[in-house]
Amino acid sequence: MALSSLVSANSHTSFFCFLLLLCLSKGVPVYGEKKAHKTYHVVDVKTLDPKPYCIESTRDQSKRETLKVVHRHGPCSHLNEDQASTPTLIEIMSHDQSRVDSIQKRLRVNSDGNGLEGSKATLPTKSGRLIGTGNYIVTLGFGTPKKDLTLVFDTGSDITWIQCEPCVRCYPQQEPVFNPSTSQTYKNLTCNTPQCSQLRERGCSTDTNTCIYGVDYGDRSFTRGFFATDTLTLIPSDVFPNFFFGCGVNNQGLFNAAAGLLGLGRDPLSLVGQTASKYGNYFSYCLPTFSSSSGTLAFGKEGGPTNSASLNYTQLSTKSNGPSFYFIEVLAIKVGEQTLSISPSVFSSSGTIIDSGTVITRLQPEAYAALRTSFQQQMRNYALTQGPDPFDTCYDFSGHDTVVVPGINFVFGGNVEVPLDFSGIIYYPDPTSQTQGCLAFAGNGHASEVGIFGNQQQQTLDVVYDVDGGKLGFGTGGCS
Numbered sequence: 001m002a003l004s005s006l007v008s009a010n011s012h013t014s015f016f017c018f019l020l021l022l023c024l025s026k027g028v029p030v031y032g033e034k035k036a037h038k039t040y041h042v043v044d045v046k047t048l049d050p051k052p053y054c055i056e057s058t059r060d061q062s063k064r065e066t067l068k069v070v071h072r073h074g075p076c077s078h079l080n081e082d083q084a085s086t087p088t089l090i091e092i093m094s095h096d097q098s099r100v101d102s103i104q105k106r107l108r109v110n111s112d113g114n115g116l117e118g119s120k121a122t123l124p125t126k127s128g129r130l131i132g133t134g135n136y137i138v139t140l141g142f143g144t145p146k147k148d149l150t151l152v153f154d155t156g157s158d159i160t161w162i163q164c165e166p167c168v169r170c171y172p173q174q175e176p177v178f179n180p181s182t183s184q185t186y187k188n189l190t191c192n193t194p195q196c197s198q199l200r201e202r203g204c205s206t207d208t209n210t211c212i213y214g215v216d217y218g219d220r221s222f223t224r225g226f227f228a229t230d231t232l233t234l235i236p237s238d239v240f241p242n243f244f245f246g247c248g249v250n251n252q253g254l255f256n257a258a259a260g261l262l263g264l265g266r267d268p269l270s271l272v273g274q275t276a277s278k279y280g281n282y283f284s285y286c287l288p289t290f291s292s293s294s295g296t297l298a299f300g301k302e303g304g305p306t307n308s309a310s311l312n313y314t315q316l317s318t319k320s321n322g323p324s325f326y327f328i329e330v331l332a333i334k335v336g337e338q339t340l341s342i343s344p345s346v347f348s349s350s351g352t353i354i355d356s357g358t359v360i361t362r363l364q365p366e367a368y369a370a371l372r373t374s375f376q377q378q379m380r381n382y383a384l385t386q387g388p389d390p391f392d393t394c395y396d397f398s399g400h401d402t403v404v405v406p407g408i409n410f411v412f413g414g415n416v417e418v419p420l421d422f423s424g425i426i427y428y429p430d431p432t433s434q435t436q437g438c439l440a441f442a443g444n445g446h447a448s449e450v451g452i453f454g455n456q457q458q459q460t461l462d463v464v465y466d467v468d469g470g471k472l473g474f475g476t477g478g479c480s
Ligand SMILES: *[C@@H]1O[C@H](CO)[C@@H](O)[C@H](O)[C@H]1NC(C)=O
Pocket: 180, 181, 186, 187, 188, 205, 208, 210, 226
């Protein structure tokens, strides 16, 4: 068969990659993405994240007032001093699955009309709300004088909370536990304040008339304590007196040495809602790769990406059965030059949320099957190996200096096409070795379960939540 007919055939991508592999033998420079629309990625394996050391950001931070975001378990995290507390891949993936299960349970339960949102006089023991592991951390100031505390941030839940003295039960954290009695501005809320009644899970300590909050994350993690206000310092110039948060004295969970959780969901009590008069329900972030310190979280339009002209916006929507979540619409997925043949109703019938706390993107079973088939076809040059759950498409990259993988682009509502970074395509189960790489996606168990666009796929993208404008912006080449 003539070479030209092979190249022009519809299945030419993998053949082209195969040619490229031959060209890219040892010593030949790597060219990076040859085509602007990232049909494939050519990667020099040795240059890749994850690295065992922190790659410091070189960006000039002086012009933008942003919070620095780093990966919780990566080498840039200052919470990593106790190596023994670093979870294994199996633990990370099992927490991730718990989070996914609890998101799906919450949406399912509520749609049955047995919602857990109703007012409850006592704290339920189990609410099906989110598990709070998260993966990305930021440091903010609580109280007067200000104490810096590092929290995981979470677009899938609303209430911000920190561990507080006197601890009835606190998990170990790196920073000293917040002691409200040392803050001149700390106040307990009384039970009859409107913010106390807005809590989905609340109680009242009747002898002292103190409002009690609770959040159960659906696995075995929870937090309980006093619902309170104090001064929150986001960045030195942005100080919020009387910020409502949970002062948690009874906390259990996999929050991994962080001092608590920053809730960025859609509820008026989330940080986004409480700061709306200043920031207009607008925030943005760029999640860095595992070993990079270049991530940011910013509030308000001014803090957003500097190259905002190059953002493309898709619509954000809400669903009454999941009022905290940010719903987006997936129209299509492209692998290399192939647009997967997936009926749009596969995506639309269950819906999709974007979530900062879920690691691995979950797709509807039919969509995942189509992605896997196409990816495997285009990766025929590598040996498939057995990988850890939830991955079922893993490759042995040992002996390869360079790896060529097809690009994966998501097409969102409004035909916004977002090319994923290499880190959103291949996940390395062992963060110290690049010999095994897995397709960084998983399928849901059932077609009715919501799709989740997770944080591994969001890495290095600028993601802008313009909640009032009803739109979500994506930009490539973020974190720089
Ligand atoms: C907040 O309420 C708890 C429980 O009633 C109490 O122990 C604590 O002293 C109160 N803190 C302040 C600052 O009032």
